[in-house]
Amino acid sequence: MPELPEVYVVQQGLKRLVGSKIDAVTRGEKALRKPSPQNLVELTGLTIADVRRHGKVLFFDFTSGHTLSAHLGMTGKFLFHAPSDPVAPHTHCIMQIGGEQLRFVDPRRFGWLALYGPDEWATDVDHYGVDGLNLTSDGLRPLLKGSRAPLKSFLLDQTKIAGVGNIYACEALWRARLSPRRLACNTPVSKVAPLATAIVDVLNESIAQGGTSFNDYVNSLGEPGKFIANLAVFQQDECPVGHGVQRIVQSGRSTFYCECQK
DNA sequence: ATGATCTCCTGAGCGC
């Protein structure tokens, strides 16, 4: 389940493509979360100028002014392959780049690809809030004040903070000792800075470990992340303090927390 | 207008 740290690691792996030219593009037939645009073939002959990330979204910028945005959804992967490698099921896009291929594989099809022309604004960005790594307590304070959602649901709202998903929302709230059930607008003033710090820290620490892997996530070399060993409450029985971890459902998703979160 | 719920999709994990 790729969240900001996992997408960050993928982006780092794709950075070496900067300056490379797309020699050919093959588009899969099945629709992703958004249907893959028919115009993906327009990428042929274009040169990659940059690979960026905002929240959980990747952006390939081309020297022509085109931008390809990509979301990994739940099970999306960008993988480097030799052209002779067998094509795995659920491969939705193959980009021939030099002597190798970059393939987008997504079994559950919750991800998407979108292509913007030179004159189009990549509207994906406008939709999202501040990137999780750039969050400050001054930035967080008004966001909290304006939301009556439970803190856990608030943290999952990509239009407020981009990049935090289920795992890191639970982990950040534990670090800040805040209950996931507390309403965002009722967060004590004294807890705003600790929460902002907890979010940025847990994201950065996970990046340093290559992200968190359960079943699906791997980087562009096919390697899993190791942050799973550092999880305090997410899918744990006991927190590091020794309290039993409770599981509840909020907004249809599992929340893990313990009694020291108030 | 805002937050909650439903929906999409497939593979893993479980029980019989």
Added chain:
DNA sequence: TGCGCTCAGGAGATCA
């Protein structure tokens, strides 16, 4: 052994 059921969850659409 193997089938079939349940569950997971990002985020847009829809509901309340």
